[in-house]
Amino acid sequence: MDYSIESKLGKTISEIRIGDTASFGKTFTEADVYQFTGIVGNFNPTHLNKEFASKTPSGKRTVPQMLVAGLVSKILGTQYPGNGTVHIAQELDFIEPVFMGDTIEATVEVTKIDGKKKRVWFDLKCVNQESKLVLTGESEIIPPFMIDEEKV
Amino acid sequence: MPFQEILGKSIDEIEVGDKAYFAKTISETDVYQFAAVTGDFNPAHVNEAYSSGTFFKHRIAHGQLTVSLISNILGTQLPGPGTIFVSSSVKFMAPVYIEDTIEAVVEIAELNREKNRLKFKAWCINQKGVKVLESEGMVMPPKKR
Amino acid sequence: MKARIGKTVDQLKVGESAYFAKTLADIDMLQFAGVTGDVNLLPINDEFAKHTIFKQRVAHGMLTASFITNIIGMRLPGYGSTVKKQKVRFTLPVFIGDTIEIGLTITAINVADNTADFTVQAKNQKAEIIMTGSGVLVPPTPFEDEAEEQ
Numbered sequence: 001m002d003y004s005i006e007s008k009l010g011k012t013i014s015e016i017r018i019g020d021t022a023s024f025g026k027t028f029t030e031a032d033v034y035q036f037t038g039i040v041g042n043f044n045p046t047h048l049n050k051e052f053a054s055k056t057p058s059g060k061r062t063v064p065q066m067l068v069a070g071l072v073s074k075i076l077g078t079q080y081p082g083n084g085t086v087h088i089a090q091e092l093d094f095i096e097p098v099f100m101g102d103t104i105e106a107t108v109e110v111t112k113i114d115g116k117k118k119r120v121w122f123d124l125k126c127v128n129q130e131s132k133l134v135l136t137g138e139s140e141i142i143p144p145f146m147i148d149e150e151k152v
Numbered sequence: 153m154p155f156q157e158i159l160g161k162s163i164d165e166i167e168v169g170d171k172a173y174f175a176k177t178i179s180e181t182d183v184y185q186f187a188a189v190t191g192d193f194n195p196a197h198v199n200e201a202y203s204s205g206t207f208f209k210h211r212i213a214h215g216q217l218t219v220s221l222i223s224n225i226l227g228t229q230l231p232g233p234g235t236i237f238v239s240s241s242v243k244f245m246a247p248v249y250i251e252d253t254i255e256a257v258v259e260i261a262e263l264n265r266e267k268n269r270l271k272f273k274a275w276c277i278n279q280k281g282v283k284v285l286e287s288e289g290m291v292m293p294p295k296k297r
Numbered sequence: 298m299k300a301r302i303g304k305t306v307d308q309l310k311v312g313e314s315a316y317f318a319k320t321l322a323d324i325d326m327l328q329f330a331g332v333t334g335d336v337n338l339l340p341i342n343d344e345f346a347k348h349t350i351f352k353q354r355v356a357h358g359m360l361t362a363s364f365i366t367n368i369i370g371m372r373l374p375g376y377g378s379t380v381k382k383q384k385v386r387f388t389l390p391v392f393i394g395d396t397i398e399i400g401l402t403i404t405a406i407n408v409a410d411n412t413a414d415f416t417v418q419a420k421n422q423k424a425e426i427i428m429t430g431s432g433v434l435v436p437p438t439p440f441e442d443e444a445e446e447q
Contacts, residue, residue, distance in 0.1 A: 038188025044370030070333030077337025087358030
């Protein structure tokens with residue numbers, strides 16, 4: 001197979017600029033929650049049990065926090081920088097609960113670049129459909145890079 | 153599609169000794185999806201490192217996953233759509249490993265035409281001909297108007 | 298239906314630990330990609346991955362990090378818990394077929410705030426450390442009408 005990684009690779013470190021942003025928004029449905037809890041094995045009734053959830057302060061089943069945080073993985077891995085990004089570290093601050101049916105918009109912004117160590121840092125902000133901040137954080141990644149000089 | 157067309161066999165259309173079959177290779181995905189739907193993350197099913205130190209040596213499928221192949225037959229073939237499951241008992245005889253091919257067989261054992269109930273026998277065998285489970289139970293076949 | 302909750306803040310002990318392990322299957326990576334939208338080629342495309350330093354598909358870091366919530370939500374503290382803050386570092390790549398074992402330890406308890414600090418460490422089947430981290434969790438609080446320990 002004639003595979004050109006060059007054409008598939010996301011932004012390399014030389015193409016990344018401080019202040020660049022990328023966003024992605026998604027409505028979190030019951031299907032998302034049930035699939036996610038199934039992968040991770042987290043059957044916490046706050047996510048899966050209506051009767052239980054009705055007695056909690058939020059009153060409704062919540063979307064697993066790491067599922068919401070998955071938005072940052074999506075942006076970094078497919079939009080900016082994109083394919084080949086390696087996630088090194090992630091800090092998350094969960095501010096408000098997210099409920100089934102909420103639409104969350106995540107935005108990342110480049111804050112720091114270390115050319116020598118080949119690392120890039122991003123700030124993360126997630127807001128819901130009422131523009132309420134639900135999640136913030138910081139990501140550290142290795143941006144995509146080529147290891148073969150020529151196309152295979 | 154006329155409703156009657158999709159119903160399975162009514163009790164008048166069933167004889168003692170009737171058989172139906174269903175076979176499937178049990179994939180890792182099947183086992184993981186079953187764990188996901190039911191919540192059964194027993195490491196015997198999802199942890200290969202753990203399983204290598206047990207009697208079974210490798211991850212095994214949930215017993216109930218294999219049993220469900222029988223309810224597949226009851227609900228889609230014999231008697232078929234419209235069947236109501238009343239009761240069953242199961243005996244697990246051998247483990248089912250990921251990538252085993254299992255054939256489930258249902259055989260009609262007894263008919264009660266007055267009460268519209270029938271008793272069935274069922275078993276599952278693997279690709280080596282080993283019986284992995286035996287079951288028997290009772291269902292109500294669909295009634296045709 | 299009685300509401301079964303996990304350990305409340307006064308039932309937690311500093312030094313308490315709990316573990317969770319799972320052998321990573323193809324379905325885990327594909328479903329994670331699907332449900333988050335993270336179709337980064339590195340976890341899902343063999344041909345692409347061959348041309349990276351890893352040579353094979355690498356699991357999403359956030360998938361490994363997500364297993365932490367299995368422990369918090371299921372075992373320690375258990376049902377009704379949430380996470381306030383979490384910080385993780387992915388130290389080694391994780392491949393399909395690797396068995397990830399995560400350990401979580403309670404390091405401090407704040408009764409007034411109803412929070413507890415924790416640290417996490419994840420290893421693969423070769424006992425290599427693949428992830429480290431720490432955070433703050435919120436244990437469940439008993440419901441007014443009826444609450445039972447899990």
